[in-house]
Amino acid sequence: MLHIILLDCALELVPREITSLKQIQKHANRRGKKTNELLLDQTHHGQSMTKLSDYERRGRPDIIFLSLLSILETPLCKEGLLSVHLHLQDGQIIEVQPDVRLPRNYDRFVGLMEQLLLKGRVPPTGDPLLHFSDVSLGDLISKLREGSSNAKTLLAIEGGQKTSVENLRRLLPQDPTVPVIVGIGAFPHGDLSEETIEIFDASIELDKDVMMAWQVCAELLWVYSLSVGVVKTRYSAT
Ligand SMILES: C[S@@+](CC[C@H](N)C(=O)[O-])C[C@H]1O[C@@H](n2cnc3c(N)ncnc32)[C@H](O)[C@@H]1O
Missing domain, CATH: 3.40.1280.10 (SPOUT methyltransferase, trefoil knot domain)
Known part of the structure; x- marks a missing residue:
């Protein structure tokens, strides 16, 4: 086997440290979801992710x-x-x-x-x-x-x-x-x-x-x- x-x-949800950022809020509005219910994705959150530790791996x-x-x-x-x-x-x-x-x-x-x-x-x-x-x-x-x-x-x-x-x-x-x-x-x-x-x-x-x-x-x-x-x-x- x-x-x-x-x-x-x-693979993770958007961490709390960056949920208040404009880019994340806009994306959440577009998706009709709460900011902390979004999957973290460099395509949509790249700029905000630079605030996170180890952001290149996430x-x-x-x-x-x-x-x-x-x-x-x-x-x-x-x-x-x-x-x-x-x-x-x-x-x-x-x-x-x-x-x-x-x-x-x-x-x-x-x-x-x-x-x-x-x-x-x-x-x-x-x-x-x-x-x-x-x-x-x-x-x-x-x-x-x-x-x-x-x-x-x-x-x-x-x-x-x-x-x-x-x-x-x-x-x-x-x-x-x-x-x-x-x-x-x-x-x-x-x-x-x-x-x-x-x-x-x-x-x-x-x-x-x-x-x-x-x-x-x-x-x-x-x-x-x-x-x-x-x-x-x-x-x-x-
Ligand atoms: C894009 S790499 C991740 C980047 C990271 N620098 C690394 O090498 O672990 C994705 C994964 O594919 C595997 N991988 C990448 N190149 C490989 C290679 N030449 N031979 C065997 N496994 C490889 C490793 O498990 C690696 O973690």
């Missing part, structure tokens, strides 16, 4: 949108061999049901994330498709690797061990019952903390240049799908 954790997601929900679209509803996901978690910059964890069908439209995705961050779950009643889970990143990884002595934890990161696609295939188990936990940063600039980096057993660098999170997600998912035979069984199926 492949467990993807999007790390330090640039307010990019589109990274999470594109990453989730690239991994959900794939053949691996349909085979029940994928799990997805979002790790937020304040350390909270969101569990994504692999069978969730996300809106294809970005504005509708934003509305869904606002509901999630306000209510703690989506939909508000019934079985949750996305919900907050009361665990730390370390606890989550321990839980995902539970019961397997061969489980692998890999962090995709610039400056990690240079890893060709062939090496990646060799690194990944062919047995789908062995958990493979992969961390991928879902923020635009800056670095992961040493504390986060140390949670993973190995760090891998794919391309020699920086890659977008959704490209890393797609590449890992497809190499893993090849390794466990999902591509072969599904693509040749009649």
